Amino acid sequence: MRRSLALLAVALTVLVAGCGGGSDSSSGGKTNIVLWHGYVDVEGKALTAAAKRFNATHPKIHVTVQNYGNADYALNKVLTAIRGGSYPDIVYLYGSWAANMARTPKAVDLAPLIKADPSINWNDFWPAERQAVAVGPKIVGVPALVDNLALVYNKKLFDQAGLAYPTADWTWDDFRAAAKKLTDPSAKQFGWAYVNDASEDTVWRFDALLWQAGGDILTADQKHAAFNSPAGVKAATLLQQMATVDHSVYLDSGNGNYANLFNSGKIGMLFTGPWDLSGFPDVHYGIQILPGDVNHQTISGPDQWVMLDNGDARRNAAWTFLKWFTSTDEAMQWSLATGDLPIRASQTQTPAYPTYTARYKGIGTFVQNEQNAVKARPVLPTYNEISQAMGQAIQAILLGKAQPQQALDQAAQQVDQILAQG
Amino acid sequence: MIQKALGSDHLAGWLFVLPAVILIGVFGILPIGWALLLSFQQNDLLATPTWVGLDNYRTLVHDPVFRDSIRRTLVYTVLFVPLSVGGAMGVALLLRRPIRFSRFYRTSVFVPVATSTVATGIIFNWLLDPTYGLANFVLGKIGLGPYGFFQDPDQALYAIVAMTVWGWLGFDVIIYLAALQGVPEDLLEAAQLDGAGRWATFRHVVWPLLSPATLFLVVWSTINALQVFDEIYVTTRGGPLHATTVLVYYLYNQAFELFHAGYAAAVAEVLFLITLVFAVFQLWLGNRRVHYTS
Numbered sequence A: 001m002r003r004s005l006a007l008l009a010v011a012l013t014v015l016v017a018g019c020g021g022g023s024d025s026s027s028g029g030k031t032n033i034v035l036w037h038g039y040v041d042v043e044g045k046a047l048t049a050a051a052k053r054f055n056a057t058h059p060k061i062h063v064t065v066q067n068y069g070n071a072d073y074a075l076n077k078v079l080t081a082i083r084g085g086s087y088p089d090i091v092y093l094y095g096s097w098a099a100n101m102a103r104t105p106k107a108v109d110l111a112p113l114i115k116a117d118p119s120i121n122w123n124d125f126w127p128a129e130r131q132a133v134a135v136g137p138k139i140v141g142v143p144a145l146v147d148n149l150a151l152v153y154n155k156k157l158f159d160q161a162g163l164a165y166p167t168a169d170w171t172w173d174d175f176r177a178a179a180k181k182l183t184d185p186s187a188k189q190f191g192w193a194y195v196n197d198a199s200e201d202t203v204w205r206f207d208a209l210l211w212q213a214g215g216d217i218l219t220a221d222q223k224h225a226a227f228n229s230p231a232g233v234k235a236a237t238l239l240q241q242m243a244t245v246d247h248s249v250y251l252d253s254g255n256g257n258y259a260n261l262f263n264s265g266k267i268g269m270l271f272t273g274p275w276d277l278s279g280f281p282d283v284h285y286g287i288q289i290l291p292g293d294v295n296h297q298t299i300s301g302p303d304q305w306v307m308l309d310n311g312d313a314r315r316n317a318a319w320t321f322l323k324w325f326t327s328t329d330e331a332m333q334w335s336l337a338t339g340d341l342p343i344r345a346s347q348t349q350t351p352a353y354p355t356y357t358a359r360y361k362g363i364g365t366f367v368q369n370e371q372n373a374v375k376a377r378p379v380l381p382t383y384n385e386i387s388q389a390m391g392q393a394i395q396a397i398l399l400g401k402a403q404p405q406q407a408l409d410q411a412a413q414q415v416d417q418i419l420a421q422g
Numbered sequence B: 001m002i003q004k005a006l007g008s009d010h011l012a013g014w015l016f017v018l019p020a021v022i023l024i025g026v027f028g029i030l031p032i033g034w035a036l037l038l039s040f041q042q043n044d045l046l047a048t049p050t051w052v053g054l055d056n057y058r059t060l061v062h063d064p065v066f067r068d069s070i071r072r073t074l075v076y077t078v079l080f081v082p083l084s085v086g087g088a089m090g091v092a093l094l095l096r097r098p099i100r101f102s103r104f105y106r107t108s109v110f111v112p113v114a115t116s117t118v119a120t121g122i123i124f125n126w127l128l129d130p131t132y133g134l135a136n137f138v139l140g141k142i143g144l145g146p147y148g149f150f151q152d153p154d155q156a157l158y159a160i161v162a163m164t165v166w167g168w169l170g171f172d173v174i175i176y177l178a179a180l181q182g183v184p185e186d187l188l189e190a191a192q193l194d195g196a197g198r199w200a201t202f203r204h205v206v207w208p209l210l211s212p213a214t215l216f217l218v219v220w221s222t223i224n225a226l227q228v229f230d231e232i233y234v235t236t237r238g239g240p241l242h243a244t245t246v247l248v249y250y251l252y253n254q255a256f257e258l259f260h261a262g263y264a265a266a267v268a269e270v271l272f273l274i275t276l277v278f279a280v281f282q283l284w285l286g287n288r289r290v291h292y293t294s
Helices: A002-019 A041-057 A071-084 A095-102 A111-116 A127-133 A155-160 A172-182 A200-212 A230-246 A257-263 A274-279 A312-325 A328-338 A345-349 A353-359 A363-372 A383-398 A404-421 B002-007 B009-038 B055-061 B064-096 B102-114 B117-127 B134-141 B156-181 B185-193 B198-226 B247-257 B261-289
Strands: A030-037 A061-067 A090-094 A141-145 A150-154 A190-195 A249-252 A267-272 A285-288 A303-307
Touching (some): A030 A041, A030 A071, A041 A061, A041 A312, A041 A328, A090 A312, A095 A303, A095 A383, A127 A141, A150 A363, A155 A172, A172 A190, A172 A230, A172 A267, A190 A230, A200 A230, A230 A404, A249 A257, A257 A267, A257 A274, A267 A274, A274 A363, A285 A363, A303 A312, A312 A328, A345 A353, A353 A363, A383 A404, B009 B261, B055 B261, B064 B102, B064 B198, B064 B247, B064 B261, B117 B134, B117 B156, B185 B198, B198 B261, B247 B261
Parallel strands (some): A030 A061, A030 A090, A190 A249, A190 A267
Antiparallel strands (some): A090 A303, A141 A303
């Protein structure tokens, strides 16, 4: 308890002190910049390799990449570092934090840089990516990673149940019926899995359902909650019926067990993204776009490279690196090495693109699915609070502790309050 | 005059404790003062803070999640302290007897203390998984369950109690084993000669002599229990439906997930007061009831 907390604090202090950009940023005409990220394994290696390539071809700049651990908690660490006055030049952050970063004066507003420099070819990034990094007139980051949710299913379980594989025009009813049929309590086998820890992981899967039913998270003026509309209730009722009536959903408590269970053939279908695929070496899986109601929308989770201001020289160096790193050629190299989705539309036109879709089976579905990522989550500094209120409501519905309308109304009331306080 | 001052025990004493004083000052006292200041501000750790006086405290009074988190913290403490301290005394008394493999048992009891909280959390997440966990499998064999454990809002807090008692019992056992070494053999012999049975010997000789250790453990465990965090962070993350949102978890959520640092500091001040009241009360009680040898 306390002992380990103290240890944690010490460790963090040491880590932060150790990771800090360092004051002597230029030596011998070379500008040293520091990049923080949370990539591991294949992606970690790819990033190190990219930095090496950059350093070899740019004698005036030296990029050092440092891993800050789990990206889920990166915002804390970055804010602590900024508070401490020693922070990196580039940092990998989730798209949902754009509005938080826009408030710190240390984050560089990229809008003027992008305007002055057509070589970045800004409109080549997917619309969902550009939406996610725009906070009012400011642009907080350069797109780093994009993904979306699709339906990943275990072919063997479908065959055993005598079910036809999901099609692109699957409805919610088709989906629910299949999940029910794939569920076998005696074998501890479930049709579907849902992350039920009330975090953003719980909320964003609901967002996709909400949009499919024609609903929205907030009203167009972003002043009021809108998720308690009939569309929202319809989406929440689907969750409720599947979890508490059909019992066809494995409720994951947020520790990621669902991925292991899917790989063990215990779960028939998942709403998940490309990042999970490498965790399923043992199952023969298929990928299809999400089932739909009014439409088949998905949700996109774009992440970003945020630049922090350490003076002109380092800022320019960081901009040079980001432009190089997110250029079509480099981005395609990255996709080839890691399987991550193209961050630029032009990547699909490169000669290497067919190699990429051949190497990562089914990835083409995710690339096409990016067109179904029509709407974005609200970019507001209070987004975490909104998400938390929604998360509690969805969790209560999944656990059968509240009715959809009542739970969503209560959350909407909280969200209205949060929005009123700004 | 100066020489006299330098040579005095007083100054020498201060010089000896100076390193500790500096460390505690910088990492203990200073943050406490800063937190107090913070609790009067609206501060998101990003933009410039604004002074809001007692607003944070006024909001606290009307915050149902905060009120519930106090209640949960107290429930947790009231269960955790007697179970861990009482359980440890029982285990220590058993382990003191000269039995075979007693060293092995002592080591086994202490292993959970040395295990990292994260590892413990992962193990319990799997053990207590409602569908695939070993706990429900075993309980099912004797016709009980299945239970939701961490995933049932009505059970999660008790599951945390069980997990933390398991995790911390070993520490208390070591303290009690050490204290039991301090019980003089001649007193036990004298009690035996006077015809005291096993229970009477425990009640009138061993129990009073263990009371300093008991006082220490109760105070220490209470302070720890009021500040429980890690175990919750690695298992339930305050859920489901806030069922395990204790004070420190709520504070963490407010400060580092929602960036209401000023509000979180106000929560911390309340926690500080609660801890203070508990500690003072226990020490006062201890002074009246604890027996020291010699």
